[in-house]
Amino acid sequence: MRKTFRATVVLAAAAALALTGCTTGGGTGGDNGGDDGTFRVIAFTSGNQTPVGAWWVKAVEAKADELGWDLTMIQGDFDFQKMNPAVESAIGQGADAIFNGYTDVASIQSIVTAARDAEIPMFAMDAGTEPTDAYVLNVTTDQQGIVDQTVGALDEALGGLDGKTVMVIGHDPHAGIRMRSALAVEALEEAGATIAGGDMQKVQSPATGRTETLAFVADFMSANPGALDGVWAGWDDAALGAAQAITEAGEAGKVTGVDAVSEAIAQIQAGGAMLATVEQPWPSILDQVIAAMVAYQEDGTLPDENFEAAATTLVTAENAADITPSDKLE
Amino acid sequence: MTTTRNPGLEDPTDVRAIPRRSVGQTLLASGTVLALIALIVFFFAMRPDVFLGFTNVRNILYQVAILAIISGAQTIVMVVGDFDLSVAATSALAGAVASSMMLGGTPVPAAILVGLAVGVLVGLVNGVLVAYLNLSAFVATLATLTSVTGLAFLVTEGTTLFKMPEEFNNLGQGRFLQIPLPVFIATGISLILWALLKYTTLGRRWYATGGNAEVSRLSGVNVRLARLLAFTVAGLVAAIGGILLAARLGSASAVQGEDNLLFSVAAVFLGMTVVRSGAANIIGTLVGVAIIGVMSNGLNILGVNSYVQQVVTGLIIIAAVTLSSLKTRER
Numbered sequence: 001m002r003k004t005f006r007a008t009v010v011l012a013a014a015a016a017l018a019l020t021g022c023t024t025g026g027g028t029g030g031d032n033g034g035d036d037g038t039f040r041v042i043a044f045t046s047g048n049q050t051p052v053g054a055w056w057v058k059a060v061e062a063k064a065d066e067l068g069w070d071l072t073m074i075q076g077d078f079d080f081q082k083m084n085p086a087v088e089s090a091i092g093q094g095a096d097a098i099f100n101g102y103t104d105v106a107s108i109q110s111i112v113t114a115a116r117d118a119e120i121p122m123f124a125m126d127a128g129t130e131p132t133d134a135y136v137l138n139v140t141t142d143q144q145g146i147v148d149q150t151v152g153a154l155d156e157a158l159g160g161l162d163g164k165t166v167m168v169i170g171h172d173p174h175a176g177i178r179m180r181s182a183l184a185v186e187a188l189e190e191a192g193a194t195i196a197g198g199d200m201q202k203v204q205s206p207a208t209g210r211t212e213t214l215a216f217v218a219d220f221m222s223a224n225p226g227a228l229d230g231v232w233a234g235w236d237d238a239a240l241g242a243a244q245a246i247t248e249a250g251e252a253g254k255v256t257g258v259d260a261v262s263e264a265i266a267q268i269q270a271g272g273a274m275l276a277t278v279e280q281p282w283p284s285i286l287d288q289v290i291a292a293m294v295a296y297q298e299d300g301t302l303p304d305e306n307f308e309a310a311a312t313t314l315v316t317a318e319n320a321a322d323i324t325p326s327d328k329l330e
Numbered sequence: 331m332t333t334t335r336n337p338g339l340e341d342p343t344d345v346r347a348i349p350r351r352s353v354g355q356t357l358l359a360s361g362t363v364l365a366l367i368a369l370i371v372f373f374f375a376m377r378p379d380v381f382l383g384f385t386n387v388r389n390i391l392y393q394v395a396i397l398a399i400i401s402g403a404q405t406i407v408m409v410v411g412d413f414d415l416s417v418a419a420t421s422a423l424a425g426a427v428a429s430s431m432m433l434g435g436t437p438v439p440a441a442i443l444v445g446l447a448v449g450v451l452v453g454l455v456n457g458v459l460v461a462y463l464n465l466s467a468f469v470a471t472l473a474t475l476t477s478v479t480g481l482a483f484l485v486t487e488g489t490t491l492f493k494m495p496e497e498f499n500n501l502g503q504g505r506f507l508q509i510p511l512p513v514f515i516a517t518g519i520s521l522i523l524w525a526l527l528k529y530t531t532l533g534r535r536w537y538a539t540g541g542n543a544e545v546s547r548l549s550g551v552n553v554r555l556a557r558l559l560a561f562t563v564a565g566l567v568a569a570i571g572g573i574l575l576a577a578r579l580g581s582a583s584a585v586q587g588e589d590n591l592l593f594s595v596a597a598v599f600l601g602m603t604v605v606r607s608g609a610a611n612i613i614g615t616l617v618g619v620a621i622i623g624v625m626s627n628g629l630n631i632l633g634v635n636s637y638v639q640q641v642v643t644g645l646i647i648i649a650a651v652t653l654s655s656l657k658t659r660e661r
Contacts, residue, residue: 049584054488197633204636207585212636214579215393219630222386223377237490244579248503263492263581327489 038070039297042090042120044111045101046076046083051261051327052282056101056125059283059329063290067297080107088114097293100124104175105134121302125282125289129179131307137292141280142309143176147183149314150256153276154230155191157254162192164229167220168200169213169238177234180258184232196220196228203238213241221249231255236264236277243273260315262325269320279313279323362603362614365646366621373628380631388509394623395512396575397593401615402523403567404594405601408610409527410560411540412460412467416475418591420452420565421572422584423482428498428573429491429582438498445573446566452478453565457558482584492581502577512574519570524612526563536560537609593622596647621646 043060047053057073064071072090076083083103091098091114098115100108105128112134115122124138132138155161166188170181185200201216203209213233221228230253231246233239239257246253253273257264260279267274288308295301315323374381400417407414428445432438452474459470504511527533538546539556547553571590576582600621601614625646629639 049483049488051489197630199633199635202636204640205589207583208587208589210579210581211587211589215626216630216636218389218393219386219627222383222389222627223380223631225385240581241579261490263490266493 038068039097040070040072040095041097041099041293042072042074042087042095043099043101044074044076044083044087045103046078046080046107047102048075049077050102052259052329053102055282055326055329056286059286060099060101063286067290067294076103084108084110087111091115091118091120094118095120097296098122099289099293100127100135100138102126104128105132105138106175108134121296123289123293123296125285126176126280129175133306135306136296137289137303137306137308139285139288139308139310140176141285141312143180144183145309146180146258146278146280146312147187149278149312150232150258150276151184151187151191153256153314153316154188154232154254157275158229160191161188164193165196165224165227166193166230166232167196167217167228167242169203169209169216169231169233169242170200171203171206171209171234171238174206174234177258181232181234184234188232193229196224196231206235206237209235209238210241210244213238214245217242217245218249221245221251226251228253230275233257235259236261239274239277240264240267243267246273259326260323261327265315265320265323265325268315268317271317275316277315279315280326281310281312282326283329285310362600362617362621365649366617366624369621369624369628373624373631376628377631381628384508386627386631388513390623390627391513392510393627394619395510395516396571396578396587397590397597397622398516398616398619399519399571399574400568400587400590401594401597401619402520402612403564403571404598405610405612405615406523406527406536406560406567407467407564408598408602409533409536409540410557411543412557412560413471413595414456414561414564414568415468415471415591416452416456416478417564417568417571417594418588419475419478419482420449420568421575421590422582422586422588423452423478423485423572424449424569425572425576425582425586426482426485426491426584429494429576430485432494432498433491438495442498442573446569449565449567449569449572450562451565453562453568454558456565457561460561461554461557479584486582486584488584490581490583491576494576494580494582498577499580500577502574503580512578515570515574519567520612520616523567527612532556532559540609593619593643596643597622599647 041064045053045056048057057075061071061073074083074086074090088111098120100122102125105112121136122134124135126140127135127138129140129143154166158164168181168185168188171177181200185195188195197220203212217228217231228251231239231242233242233255236257236259239255240263243255246255254275255273256275257277260277264274264277268276292303380386400421403417404414424445427448428441431441431444456471456474459465460467502512506514527536535551535556538549538551539553543553572587575587597615597618598610600618602608602610604614604617605611622643625642626639
């Protein structure tokens, strides 16, 4: 009995020591690394169930292996109630840097506070559309550039936008789509186009984006035969729904999307209603953020700017064959 | 020997048993049908040039065809007094599995059969959990929903599957007499389910189980088997809906059609207010589906914000449930 008690006390003491070891040493920049000199990174994303999010998880894990980082990867499944406490808990265990992939800053304020309190710098990619002190670096894509490219493609295909009717499909909860769809409405109206339905059509859930958009476009064309000249969609899945509605109605409208998923690229190559999409250079953006993190690891250097917007590529029938689809990234 | 009558049917003996009702009660009883008529009249008044035109009516039918099938699945489960939160997830998984197999080179009919088998399997699991392990349908199907969604992500690898064979896509996109094929398929399935519920012993046992499981058991109905079969048939029907949705969109993803869960429940609740008994029934469900379809199409045509549409849908569900509970109290 006494032996058992002693063993229990020894085990408890060992566990306490181990836990103490785990929780010491928060990242303070400069002299980075855990007790054994290993650079400890907490990476998290809420979008791991999307093709690009899934790619990001694998790519970051591969980079961490290559660089010898001690990586804690937290996948949120779009569930902030689950993800945020998990990240905060990991921050409490100590880390040298945090890497946010594709999670809007508006959804992670508690993580931002925890990171700030622990003095751990947060790097990010596509995690907000405007500069914020929450990050030491956030590299995303140029939303205005995306709009210029896609609206330009519609303008060219429709022989000018003045007097044309274009439907805009948005989705407010996604910061990037929200920003670019608002910019698209502005650009189209400036060019003299009429927004179909009087205002942007807002999809409620990305999961049903294709069917919701299909219904928006089919219903509009049903009520206004021959009136729809084009559809500007904030992402490809919605654009594909719009293209299907136009094809089924036998109308001649053109559709643009954003994301360069393989299905959209295939339709662009097929020469139907799907006119163009936009490739966002996620692999090079990831390399850029990782390089900044390595610089911090080496000597505590932080990026000069905390926000960068990378240029994108318009994907049309001319260059579609050369583009790696975003859902086939490796 | 106890006989069971189907309380969800427009049975003349049932009608005779119910005393004469006031105009108010009659309006209450047919409130959902009146709501549908009112919606049609309203949208027709707003857009007389378009709303009841052939193209738009076909458009509405096309948009609600798959919801009608999945609502049929939900109806079966709700007839036995249970609830299936996994119908939409099951349909997505079935569509994903069938699509994945086709892309792997499996012939279309075989891939469809495997997709249907997936639906049957999920339904069986739900049935065993609820009927034999006595888990609440809510908890059991919530758990199944979670696992099935995960399986769908595994099958699709988180991507959208496309480039299925043309003959498969034609199932969802083809037309006969200018009417999309899913409309015929939804009509056929609804007829089968209606006949199953109205004319078969199994249908009567389902209604008896939903009416009072204990009394049914004491009357000789194998309640567990009845519930197991209800979930299994629901899984099969949901799989048909999911496979058809994949064909209709020419693509399949893990979360495709997830709004069909909410809308199928709403349609069944709306339908429960149509018959005097307040039980789930196929004709009522189709009225519910029609209300959802007409409302969505009409509001889209009028350019109403989709967020407002969501609010209105919620209000309609509340109204339906309220009507349903008033009817129950009335009985």
